[in-house]
Amino acid sequence: MKKWTYLLSGILIGVLITTSGSALAAQVQSLIGKKVTGEYTVIVDSKTLTDKGAIIDSRANIPVRAFADAIGAEVKVSGKTITVTTNAGSKETSGNADSSTTNIFIGRTKQQLEDSKKVLENDMLPPTLKERAELVEEIEKLKKSGSAEALKKKEEQLASKDALIEKFNNELKQVEAALKLLQN
Template identity: 45%
Template sequence: MKKWTYLLSGVILGIFLTLSGTVFADQVKSLIGKKVTGEMTVIVNGKELSEKGAVISGRTNAPVRAVVDAVGGELKLEGKTIHITTESGQDQSNDVSSSDSNNKYMNSSKSDLEELRNSIQNNRIKPAVEEREGILKEIEILKTSGMNGEPSPGLADKQKQLAEYDVIIAKAKEELRLVEEALAVIK
């Protein structure tokens, strides 16, 4: 009689475990067996990743390890759980002023900020300043080249260009200030 009890208990326990596993599996939205319907380029902070994202069952999926590496984070696997930590996810000191909260670069990595700083300096400010200096020279020529002491007709256009370059330079310098501010917090 005891053998039958153990056998029946084992069968009932087996059925329970089988059904509970199936019910649990239905709760998890698994991608196993789903069809990949598209491929997408993934760009993080302006840099294209070598790995592609995938569209599976109408949902876009990104390569987690490549994205985490691109943002300077850390990825740890524990069983079937992925733990991601980024610099912005860690505790930060309280000596960040209230003006820093408006700085869109505060959560960027040091390498990204340094690259952005160099780009702003070399690709935006430097060429704009050089163009502005050229326009200033042209304005001086136009001021003296007019007839009867009158300024040349193109002078107004050059002054308008000068004002546009002043705006471009001011915006780039403000962006550079925000990047430098974010870098100062990291250092």
């Protein structure tokens, strides 16, 4: 009688595991084997990502590492889990482009680093510097005309451009430091 109880219990447990497993599998939708139906450029805070996004199964998918780098977040991959952690509120070590804890470019391939450097030097810094110069001219004109409200708005825009230029320059230093590490 005991053997029948064990056998029946084993069959019952097997049925429960099989049923719950297939129910869970129906809920989890995998992208493996799905068709890519489109490709697009991803722009984050005026930064064009070097990696393209894709339309898979009518859904937009973006490259996590490139997106995280654009927003200053850290990406860690463990098994089949990708963890993105933003550094909001934390202070980076100022002027230390060699620190692996603050350099978001360490771990990339030489080609990715060279592409990032090219984008920063050619696509990000020049237009931002040009916009800054135009703002300075507008501010000088507004100082002569005496429009305080418009002047305040333009000075805020100038401060924003200065912060963006500083950010791009810091990223450029980090890219160069990561490239230097690859050469060693």
